[in-house]
Amino acid sequence: MPVAPRGSLDRRRFLAASAGAALTAAALPGCASSVDSGSGAKGAKETLTIMDVAWEKKDQQKVEQELGMNLDIVTYDITKLNAMLAGNNPPDVVRGIGATDVPYFAARDLMTDLDSYFAKSDVLKPSDLAPANDVWRYDSETKKQGTGPRYGMAKDYSQDCMFWYRTDLFEAAELELPSDTEPLSCDEWLDLGKRLVKRRLGKVKVYGLSAGTLGGPLTTFMWMTASAGGSLFADDLATVDFSSPEALKALQWYLDYAKADIGPSVVNPNPDGWDWPTYQANRMAMATDGYWFGGTIGGDAKIAEVSRFAPAPQLGSHRVSPASAAPATGSPRRPRTRTPPGSTSSTTSPASSPRTARPPAGASPP
Template structure:
């Protein structure tokens, strides 16, 4: 996902901050004998997670020495992961986008139940777990309840808005305020007023909702804000034909046709961060973590200027029900057939319960899943304090979306992209796009049910 790939340099700064810090107690315990999957002395821990090696820096070698093991980090690759799972030789720890993926992975029997590990952990204590860990809980039918099957790296309310005050001033538009009751229609109108075109091309995008970043989750939030639900009670049917779903889809088509953001009619070669950093996006939809990217030098030559000009407000609404959800909570899970499960869990404790986690949250790289780390979030500068206060006040609106265990995340995203973009481009009507989307997702669910024997 664009969101996570964009954070590599942020992780690198965390590594620099943690370089001289000693490893936490759990990571120092003897685990070189391997996990429940065997492996003997000097095991090699396979971690499929982009950027962890950059984030940890010298701490990775320190973990290896302390635990008499070798850690090999590879980029997440779905094709390679599928092949490794089929061969019965999966990595020991795997990255996941979190909320949208976990129910299906767990229901397929691919994920290790971590309850026994949490029960013994001196790092992950039950009373210290933020409710967001519910993204990784599953009781066999519903997300958010039951056993724990993974752990978040961090989390945000992903549809919150960052905006460039200077671009608002140039367009003679009043700045957004955290107390505004901003609707999606308001935002589309703002996008039109803030968009600047030169030579037949968009020079400044007025509003970028980050199309193709967890589209299903964004639709689910927009529908929930209207009091509806995309999925039925047992998650065996998604309905894109309801008035609430149609309104959300219509909004996306209108936004795409308006050409006020980096949609299919005006694609960009990179993710939205560098474009925002260049002063070419007036409003972009990202969570709290994006502030660390802006304020840490990643925004490029204009970094300090962009940081000084950036404001942060809650997500827009499409109805009277306030929903400002965490759509991802990216983190990691341990495959049931992993060779070194205990060692993988100790690495997870170290990574998100030890010194690397402290550095990550001191940099503002998202909200922590361990409550005691929340005191580390940056508040010393005006930039940090302002956005921290906005985020803390907005947490009362946090919710966790529930996804179907029968629907493969990638397949659903592909169906949404294919059908909605066709309507954005004027290649088909909205009605036809909805029919195509409904047919495609029905097929995905049917395939998932057959796969699970449901």
């Protein structure tokens, strides 16, 4: 059945959602109120510095009014974030990707433990959070993600390795539609992509398959390796091994996909930047995007009519459908040392107390 029309999740609406999420600051007692105004003037509004995508002015003004403070929106840039951390002047709140950011920053003591704020809150309790939020937890003693203190809160999450497909393009190619309950094998998926691709004068005009997941090729390798029964990471997340049979199988699949030239890859990226413009323009038959992509599809009735959602394909016998991002916001800590986050040392010294109480806020489009 067609995807039910919903509000379009275009850039404007995504940013509006981002602005609304900033209001969670009020739910964590002591967070926003601890941020200094820096002016020294009695009654002066405090300023909260947020590293995120650019916000529309009206969204920022709305949140400022609700919070009773000024917002300084710094455009997200990992290089700039590292420089700010090294300079002992981090943003109060940073939008990030839990799966990859938490082990990196928390292990270096560069994120604020939010457990005490959740404990004081009458609105937000850990027991109310979906299990996907555990990607924002990290135990520095055991070096395990998913347990220990909580360093952020997810704005949203979905099964990012599932895929959307266009029924009209399948029908034009006289191909049977994928099941909405039983996953394809990755080889079957690749074969469909080869059958659906359209070329003209040696150039791809319609992508058969966009196999890139949210988070890039590494996320794809992690998911496929897990499906094959392996893991790229050691238990302590300290090392990565691409030499296992399962990892090599995932790498070989991606190489075959890239060589087939049936969709965007690291050697031939999508000029549109991401899947939606291409999918909407009838130039992509299958797009590996999570449930969140349905918000965008639902905003276009014609595209919604011909769109379906299918399970994540399997490279092996293990059925997995991971959330590869769980985008959320966390709060950096100010290190006493000036050890940059890229340093080989495992952690920095304990953080100093000023400006370490930082509320979750904001989010970003993929």
